[in-house]
Amino acid sequence: xxxxxxxxxxxxxxxxxxxxxxxxxxxxxxxxxxxxxxxxxxxxxxxxxxxxxxxxxxxxxxxxxxxxxxxxxxxxxxxxxxxxxxxxxxxxxxxxxxxxxxxxxxxxxxxxxxxxxxxxxxxxxxxxxxxxxxxxxxxxxxxxxxxxxxxxxxxxxxxxxxxxxxxxxxxxxxxxxxxxxxxxxxxxxxxxxxxxxxxxxxxxxxxxxxx
Amino acid sequence: xxxxxxxxxxxxxxxxxxxxxxxxxxxxxxxxxxxxxxxxxxxxxxxxxxxxxxxxxxxxxxxxxxxxxxxxxxxxxxxxxxxxxxxxxxxxxxxxxxxxxxxxxxxxxxxxxxxxxxxxxxxxxxxxxxxxxxxxxxxxxxxxxxxxxxxxxxxxxxxxxxxxxxxxxxxxxxxxxxxxxxxxxxxxxxxxxxxxxxxxxxxxxxxxxxxxxxxxxxxxxxxxxxxxxxxxxxxxxxxxxxxxxxxxxxxxxxxxxxxxxxx
Numbered sequence: 509x510x511x512x513x514x515x516x517x518x519x520x521x522x523x524x525x526x527x528x529x530x531x532x533x534x535x536x537x538x539x540x541x542x543x544x545x546x547x548x549x550x551x552x553x554x555x556x557x558x559x560x561x562x563x564x565x566x567x568x569x570x571x572x573x574x575x576x577x578x579x580x581x582x583x584x585x586x587x588x589x590x591x592x593x594x595x596x597x598x599x600x601x602x603x604x605x606x607x608x609x610x611x612x613x614x615x616x617x618x619x620x621x622x623x624x625x626x627x628x629x630x631x632x633x634x635x636x637x638x639x640x641x642x643x644x645x646x647x648x649x650x651x652x653x654x655x656x657x658x659x660x661x662x663x664x665x666x667x668x669x670x671x672x673x674x675x676x677x678x679x680x681x682x683x684x685x686x687x688x689x690x691x692x693x694x695x696x697x698x699x700x701x702x703x704x705x706x707x708x709x710x711x712x713x714x715x716x717x718x719x
Numbered sequence: 720x721x722x723x724x725x726x727x728x729x730x731x732x733x734x735x736x737x738x739x740x741x742x743x744x745x746x747x748x749x750x751x752x753x754x755x756x757x758x759x760x761x762x763x764x765x766x767x768x769x770x771x772x773x774x775x776x777x778x779x780x781x782x783x784x785x786x787x788x789x790x791x792x793x794x795x796x797x798x799x800x801x802x803x804x805x806x807x808x809x810x811x812x813x814x815x816x817x818x819x820x821x822x823x824x825x826x827x828x829x830x831x832x833x834x835x836x837x838x839x840x841x842x843x844x845x846x847x848x849x850x851x852x853x854x855x856x857x858x859x860x861x862x863x864x865x866x867x868x869x870x871x872x873x874x875x876x877x878x879x880x881x882x883x884x885x886x887x888x889x890x891x892x893x894x895x896x897x898x899x900x901x902x903x904x905x906x907x908x909x910x911x912x913x914x915x916x917x918x919x920x921x922x923x924x925x926x927x928x929x930x931x932x933x934x935x936x937x938x939x940x941x942x943x944x945x946x947x948x949x950x951x952x953x954x955x956x957x958x959x960x961x962x963x964x965x966x967x968x969x970x971x972x973x974x975x976x977x978x979x980x981x982x
Binding site: 613615616618619620621622623624625626629633634637638641 | 784786813816817819820821823825827828829830831840841844845886889890893
């Protein structure tokens, strides 16, 4: 029984990790657009972020998995889940980045500008390292939330932890045990992530000694 | 490097224009915060700008390196002229910032970098110096401001006075023609302010052209060559420090000086 539920770990991790990576990458142009001085671009980015976050993740998955085939775009369940969660993660990551950027005092931009450093140089060497330090806890929290949300992929047929636990529960009539094991597996996966994030956060905090 | 700088300064005739500002205006919407400010400074001069808060002193200083965008007027520093009316090019703004160094009230050191990295980063990125060369120059400057022992520390471990001295070193590392100081001691305890003022005094003695927005009346009187008094976005008067501090021509200046000196 445990072996079968364990066989879902790979897909759970695959969906979580890839969605996080794609979301983190897509979040960058999104936050750049959101902070752009060109109003139309700003509005498009804001609208994307708001719309994505206003619709439940499961609805997104159904839209992509059941809706897109109407336009001849038939994705397999794993791909559909990764696409869905990446689009959602991008919106959340963009907001996280934005909060990180807003937390950097204007004086940092001014000092770098007065020193003759350009926008990209300042962003790369002055702002991002500080913003990263501020956003790390939020990113770690989102990664854990995403890990848990990835269970929704089981509803479109991805063979993840929750899907396998469901199969076992039906065939063995031991639903309590099967889903308890599934729950423990999610804890086991998120715990190292939380601990690692806490450790890195603490190390950076000591180095910088900022509140 | 700065020995050289000081030497060339001493050899050049004292009347070479370092800064020339003509008809500078700055408005936020309909609110005029600077109105027709003019200034001409020879190389090596130290100018203090004093006046009540809200006078536009900091705004004026921040217009000189385009941290604030003026609405009208021209700014000439060294051989760079920027015309606010003509939407200046990226290159001319870069150049304006290259020839000016700025020191802020709140230091604005980069908290994630060590002291040595703080002074070296702009040299590497802006002047394209090699890492080794930048580090060597940074170390020399650190010993000039008396902080060689702190090169490996992060700014948060240092006192405000030490941070401000490092901010001065960071600006000097790019060999500016003019140093702009925006209330450099206002965030410091009087005692820590003194060590910053001592560094500024040395810099003035070496012939650096300096514009200092300050509430330190002793510095204005003793170190600066001239004092400019601002109020309500305009220049009330400019003159030799002694004259302005002891016998100003405007009643408004007298009132301001009484208020600060009586404290």
